[in-house]
Structure formats: C-alpha cells, structure tokens
Amino acid sequence: MIRAIALISSGLDSILAAQIVSNQGVKVRGVxxxxxxxxxxxxxxxxxxxxxxxxxxxxxxxxxxxEKMVKLLQTDPEHGFGSGINxxxxxxxxxxxxxxxxxxxxxxxxxxTGEVVGQRPMSQKETVLRxxxxxxxxxxxxxxxLSAKLLEETLPEKKGWVNRDELxxxxxxxxxxxxxxxxxxxxxxxxxxxxGCILTDPGFAQRVKMFREKRGKENLNSQELILMRxxxxxxxxxxxxxxxxxxxxxxxxxxxxxxxxWVFEAVDVPGPLVLASGIENKDDMQLLGEIVSxxxxxxxxxxxxxxxxxxxxxxxxxLEAAPVSEKKLEEWRV
Numbered sequence: 291m292i293r294a295i296a297l298i299s300s301g302l303d304s305i306l307a308a309q310i311v312s313n314q315g316v317k318v319r320g321v322x323x324x325x326x327x328x329x330x331x332x333x334x335x336x337x338x339x340x341x342x343x344x345x346x347x348x349x350x351x352x353x354x355x356x357e358k359m360v361k362l363l364q365t366d367p368e369h370g371f372g373s374g375i376n377x378x379x380x381x382x383x384x385x386x387x388x389x390x391x392x393x394x395x396x397x398x399x400x401x402x403t404g405e406v407v408g409q410r411p412m413s414q415k416e417t418v419l420r421x422x423x424x425x426x427x428x429x430x431x432x433x434x435x436l437s438a439k440l441l442e443e444t445l446p447e448k449k450g451w452v453n454r455d456e457l458x459x460x461x462x463x464x465x466x467x468x469x470x471x472x473x474x475x476x477x478x479x480x481x482x483x484x485x486g487c488i489l490t491d492p493g494f495a496q497r498v499k500m501f502r503e504k505r506g507k508e509n510l511n512s513q514e515l516i517l518m519r520x521x522x523x524x525x526x527x528x529x530x531x532x533x534x535x536x537x538x539x540x541x542x543x544x545x546x547x548x549x550x551x552w553v554f555e556a557v558d559v560p561g562p563l564v565l566a567s568g569i570e571n572k573d574d575m576q577l578l579g580e581i582v583s584x585x586x587x588x589x590x591x592x593x594x595x596x597x598x599x600x601x602x603x604x605x606x607x608x609l610e611a612a613p614v615s616e617k618k619l620e621e622w623r624v
Contacts, residue, residue: 408461416440
C-alpha cells in the first residue's frame with residue numbers, strides 16, 4: 291500500500307489536502323508540528339485538535355518543534371521575517387525536513403501539504419514554493435493537492451499513486467473554493483483561518499523584537515516566549531523587563547515563572563503579581579514598587595506597601611511606593 295505523511299494544522303486547507311489523497315486509496319498519516327508558545331498549542335491542550343480530527347479516518351502525531359523555532363529566532367533567518375517576527379520560509383523548510391524524517395521512519399512514500407499558491411504573501415508564492423522544494427531537496431516528494439494542477443507533476447502523480455485529474459488548481463487568498471470542496475467531501479469540523487501563528491501578531495512580535503534588542507537575540511528562550519503571551523509588558527529605559535499580571539488568573543500563571551526573576555506584589559491590598567529582570571539598583575526597585583502601586587490605586591497620594599523578592603540572589607524586603615504616572619507607564623509599555 292502507498293503511504294503518505296500529511297502536514298496538518300487545525301485549518302481547513304491541510305485537512306482537505308489529506309482527505310483528497312486519502313480518498314484516492316493512499317494510507318495517510320498526519321503530523322502536527324507545534325510550538326509551546328503558539329496559539330496552536332493552546333488548541334492542542336484544550337482538545338480542539340482532537341475534536342477536529344476525530345470524525346476523519348486520520349491518525350495524527352503531535353510533534354513539539356519549540357526548541358528548533360527558538361534557534362531560528364535566536365538568529366537572523368536566511369529568508370528574513372514577515373510582517374511580524376515570523377520566519378515563515380525558514381519555518382516551512384524546517385517543518386518539511388522534519389516531516390521527511392518521519393516519512394523515512396514510517397516507510398512512507400511522499401509528503402502532503404495544504405499549501406495554496408498565492409494564499410500567503412510571504413511563503414506561498416509559486417516562486418517561493420519552488421525555492422522551498424529546491425532547498426529541501428524534496429521537489430518530487432511534496433504533493434500540494436489543492437494547487438497541484440498549477441504546479442509541476444510530482445513523483446506520486448508520475449507513478450500513478452494519485453490521479454492528477456482528481457487534484458485541484460486553486461490559487462489566491464479566497465477560501466470560497468475550499469469551503470465548497472469541504473461541503474462536497476462532507477467535512478464539517480475545522481478551524482478558522484483567522485489568528486494564525488502568534489509570531490504574526492503585532493503585539494507579540496513587538497515583545498519579541500524588544501527582547502532581541504534589549505537582552506540580545508541569543509538570550510531568547512522558550513520560557514521567555516511563553517511568558518510573552520501573558521500580562522502587561524513594560525521595558526524601562528535601562529533594560530529592565532517587567533510583566534504585570536492582569537487579573538487573579540494571570541497572577542497564578544506568572545507564579546510559574548518566578549524562578550530567576552524579581553517578584554513584586556502588594557501587601558495588605560489586592561494587586562498584581564509583577565515579575566522583573568535586569569534590576570540593577572534601588573531606583574529600579576522603587577519604580578517597580580510604583581508600578582505595583584499603580585495597579586492597586588490611581589491616587590497619587592496613596593502609598594502601597596510592596597514586598598519584593600529574588601530567591602536566586604537571596605534578596606527580599608519591603609518598600610512603600612505611590613502610583614507611577616500614566617504618562618510614564620505609556621512610555622514603557624510594549
């Protein structure tokens with residue numbers, strides 16, 4: 291039996307691509323690559339992916355590529371970044387190479403992707419797809435069923451493992467044809483295209499860019515990227531990084547990031563948990579106290595008692611601070 295490995299996300303295109311080939315009698319197994327700081331990981335943890343895949347006759351492996359992506363973000367990727375901090379082309383190359391390794395391990399014959407010519411401005415132009423095929427040296431082995439008729443024949447088509455006449459020639463950013471095709475194939479459960487990779491999100495991208503600038507791209511790691519998903523973020527001019535919990539739920543999440551960081555929190559009154567890195571002197575500590583105070587009270591005359599601690603340095607104590615001004619907060623906000 292002919293076997294194929296399909297790169298799967300929660301979106302419609304990848305599911306369609308896998309189903310189209312499966313309907314031609316090929317044994318298709320899905321592989322879903324994820325990063326622990328991305329929106330897709332949240333969908334995995336909450337069971338959304340399993341609910342989408344369950345109605346399909348498709349087995350799927352979920353593979354963590356977080357550390358490989360971190361290595362990309364610690365450099366200036368060969369093909370650059372998109373509108374955010376997204377190294378889309380290098381990411382596609384990385385995933386295809388990882389999928390090829392799985393293909394070999396599982397004794398499969400080719401790869402399937404849900405890519406559509408012209409759908410993504412950076413990574414799915416026809417010229418870029420050809421370049422990716424060349425760089426990965428997988429030109430003949432990557433079948434893109436939704437746009438196959440617009441591209442050169444691949445090995446599975448030439449060998450007759452799949453019928454090219456039953457593949458498609460979809461191009462562009464509209465999803466109309468895919469939705470029509472989903473109806474014909476009876477596919478009802480799939481994620482929406484909105485949202486996408488968190489590295490394209492302007493707010494998240496700005497936090498990553500600021501970290502690379504202030505702390506050095508080589509110091510970026512998975513924990514810092516996960517932390518960037520939560521709280522209000524600020525950078526003082528002297529490279530002090532601050533994360534402020536928005537509510538009780540986020541305070542609990544930030545608790546798990548205490549190790550190696552300064553922790554500030556109000557005493558006797560409700561307030562945020564505040565994490566900080568890069569503190570160098572008492573002035574920095576006083577500013578942190580003022581930020582804690584601001585989220586406890588907006589009255590400039592109100593003094594709030596604040597506890598601070600850095601277990602890795604063996605330092606702890608208390609200070610009193612009035613709320614910092616809104617103007618300063620906005621200057622520091624990321």
